[in-house]
Amino acid sequence: MTSTGLAATAPAIDHPQQWPVYDxxxxxxxxxxxxxxxxxxxxxxxxxxxxxxxxxxxxxxxxxxxxxxxxxxxxxxxxxxxxxxxxxxxxxxxxxxxxxxxxxxxxxxxxxxxxxxxxxxxxxxxxxxxxxxxxxxxxxxxxxxxxxxxxxxxxxxxxxxxxxxxxxxxxxxxxxxxxxxxxxxxxxxxxxxxxxxxxxxxxxxxxxxxxxxxxxxxxxxxxxxxxxxxxxxxxxxxxxxxxxxxxxxxxxxxxxxxxxxxxxLDALVRAKHDNATALVAALCTHPGIEGLGVAAGHTMGGWYDIVLRVDPLRAGFDRDDLVAALKRHGVRAGVPQTAPLHRTSVFTGARPPTWHAYSPATLRRRFTYAPEDLPVSARLHDEWISLPATYFNEPQEDLLGAYRRAAERALSDLAATR
Structure with a gap:
């Protein structure tokens, strides 16, 4: 065990070429x-x-x-x-x-x-x-x-x-x-x-x-x-x-x-769906980790990111803890790059829109948001974890198995520290 009480870094997982791949x-x-x-x-x-x-x-x-x-x-x-x-x-x-x-x-x-x-x-x-x-x-x-x-x-x-x-x-x-x-x-x-x-x-x-x-x-x-x-x-x-x-x-x-x-497209969508749902299921065995909701009658298609939500109160750890644990076991986990725009400098008033071709006072007001103005967007991004969807556009049984095993070990590590 390391000084943090978690397992030492595991061997790296062998990843295939990242998408796009061409025949x-x-x-x-x-x-x-x-x-x-x-x-x-x-x-x-x-x-x-x-x-x-x-x-x-x-x-x-x-x-x-x-x-x-x-x-x-x-x-x-x-x-x-x-x-x-x-x-x-x-x-x-x-x-x-x-x-x-x-x-x-x-x-x-x-x-x-x-x-x-x-x-x-x-x-x-x-x-x-x-x-x-x-x-x-x-x-x-x-x-x-x-x-x-x-x-x-x-x-x-x-x-x-x-x-x-x-x-x-x-x-x-x-x-x-x-x-x-x-x-x-x-x-x-x-x-x-x-x-x-x-x-x-x-x-x-x-x-x-x-x-x-x-x-x-x-x-x-x-x-x-x-x-x-x-x-x-x-x-x-x-x-x-x-x-x-x-x-x-x-x-x-x-x-x-x-x-x-x-x-x-149809074959790619099927493979992406099968891989993504399997990855989500592997992590959702732990309380407080859940996939994003898919409404009745809706299908996901491209799965641009494989995103899960971590509820820290139920899980006993937060999103960053899970990302770090997965990375230690070779999973290329992270935080979705799609982040709330109202947190960027353009929309917080940190950089007033003087650069905008038309920037009267009314425009400046419309460009200024506080974090609490759009609370759900902010909270969700703080709780989301993303898995690297671009390796899973085609059947990847070996990688899928390695990620499942890594997820089990990461969750076991986190449970040991609770």
């Missing part, structure tokens, strides 16, 4: 593009058309534009809605920063909303109480792959004449009563970069219900060839030679890599 066909296609010098596409070549069609088929025929990141897709979504100075958009505090930060570019103001305790998703009540005469839109994040209550949120948006944007960057393959997320709002955004279940390294997707939104997004993303080919409205197509000031194109290399994952 031979995807690597060959990407290599062919590189050798041919086709790492960019100003038009609408087959690689770009392929990833867009795969998402369109998945999303019930939505108009789909592939861009260079999920952040760019969110910027395009807010841009096509005409958001600008004085406009407010309701966003969750518990989300990746890009759900809010593109609004700064447009001069609009993100208004942060609190979470529900079941899984951290924004609540309808928190959204409703923050609507003002300046509110123009609602943006929701399907956090870690947990679908938000979209029927209720969509009803609220309709009743208050607000646009609705779904940030599905964590939720590839998540469904509500068999219907994929990304089809409930006016606009939907997916990241297809980084560690996402569908990843081309860097990329994003914007899915539009309305053809005008799609046309405007094309013009923001691509001037000349692409917009001339795909913008439907002749009046808007006249702007194609100059575009609308952006250059958000995805690389064909990223597109073919993401397409290889998208074609395997």
């Amino acid at each position: 031979g066909q995807a690597v060959a296609r990407a290599t062919d593009l590189i050798r041919a010098g086709r790492t960019f596409d100003y038009r609408h070549g087959p690689e770009i058309a392929e990833i867009e069609q795969l998402f369109a088929d998945h999303l019930d025929g939505r108009h789909v534009l592939a861009v260079n990141s999920g952040t760019s897709a969110l910027l395009a979504a807010y841009y096509v809605l005409g958001l600008g100075p004085g406009d407010e958009v309701l966003v969750p505090s518990l989300t990746f920063l890009a759900t809010a930060s593109p609004l700064f570019v447009l001069g609009a103001t993100p208004v942060l909303c609190d979470s529900g305790s079941a899984n951290g998703n924004v609540t309808v009540a928190s959204l409703a109480e923050r609507i003002t005469s300046r509110t123009r839109a609602i943006a929701v994040t399907h956090l870690f792959g947990h679908p938000c209550p979209m029927a209720e949120i969509a009803q609220l948006a309709r009743e208050r004449s607000l646009a609705l944007i779904e940030d599905c960057s964590h939720a590839h393959g998540s469904t509500i009563d068999g219907v994929p997320v990304g089809t409930f709002g006016d606009l939907a955004v997916f990241s297809i970069g980084g560690l996402k279940l569908v990843s081309g390294g860097m990329g994003g997707v914007l899915a539009c219900r309305d053809t005008r939104h799609y046309d405007l997004a094309c013009l923001l993303s691509s001037f000349r060839q692409r917009s001339n080919l795909t913008v439907r409205d002749p009046a808007l197509r006249r702007l194609a030679d100059v575009g609308l000031g952006g250059n958000l194109r995805i690389s064909p290399v990223a597109a073919v890599l993401a397409s290889s994952h998208m074609r395997r």
Whole structure:
């Protein structure tokens, strides 16, 4: 035993390559593009058309534009809605920063909303109480792959004449009563970069219900060839030679890599579900440790993070104790990087928004939050532990067994110190 009363550091667990992993066909296609010098596409070549069609088929025929990141897709979504100075958009505090930060570019103001305790998703009540005469839109994040209550949120948006944007960057393959997320709002955004279940390294997707939104997004993303080919409205197509000031194109290399994952989406979702639920079950044998709630009729899809909650009063130890114990036994445990935005310096008043293009006194007030303003978001993040989901997108029996054994030893160590 160490001086802390816990077992000494155990041998490291052998981990496979971290996601994204690509099969031979995807690597060959990407290599062919590189050798041919086709790492960019100003038009609408087959690689770009392929990833867009795969998402369109998945999303019930939505108009789909592939861009260079999920952040760019969110910027395009807010841009096509005409958001600008004085406009407010309701966003969750518990989300990746890009759900809010593109609004700064447009001069609009993100208004942060609190979470529900079941899984951290924004609540309808928190959204409703923050609507003002300046509110123009609602943006929701399907956090870690947990679908938000979209029927209720969509009803609220309709009743208050607000646009609705779904940030599905964590939720590839998540469904509500068999219907994929990304089809409930006016606009939907997916990241297809980084560690996402569908990843081309860097990329994003914007899915539009309305053809005008799609046309405007094309013009923001691509001037000349692409917009001339795909913008439907002749009046808007006249702007194609100059575009609308952006250059958000995805690389064909990223597109073919993401397409290889998208074609395997159902199999990837099944493997992720089996692995994640087994890991959660291994830790939830201890009182006070529980997985996040999945509502009836909802499926998790991408499981961007495998997150559990530690109730220190019931468990006899806190989140940090469990993370440390798991790490000692080789588990790459940690704290979710998706943290409450209202705790960041931009939203605490530590750095007033003088950097914002439009920063009158009213804007400064709207950017300033105290920790107690959104208490559930803050408390949840303090109690959450994350397991490394990116190793579990495919069957991993050996790693799963090693993690189960490590969890048993870690919990035994903690029990010995109580």
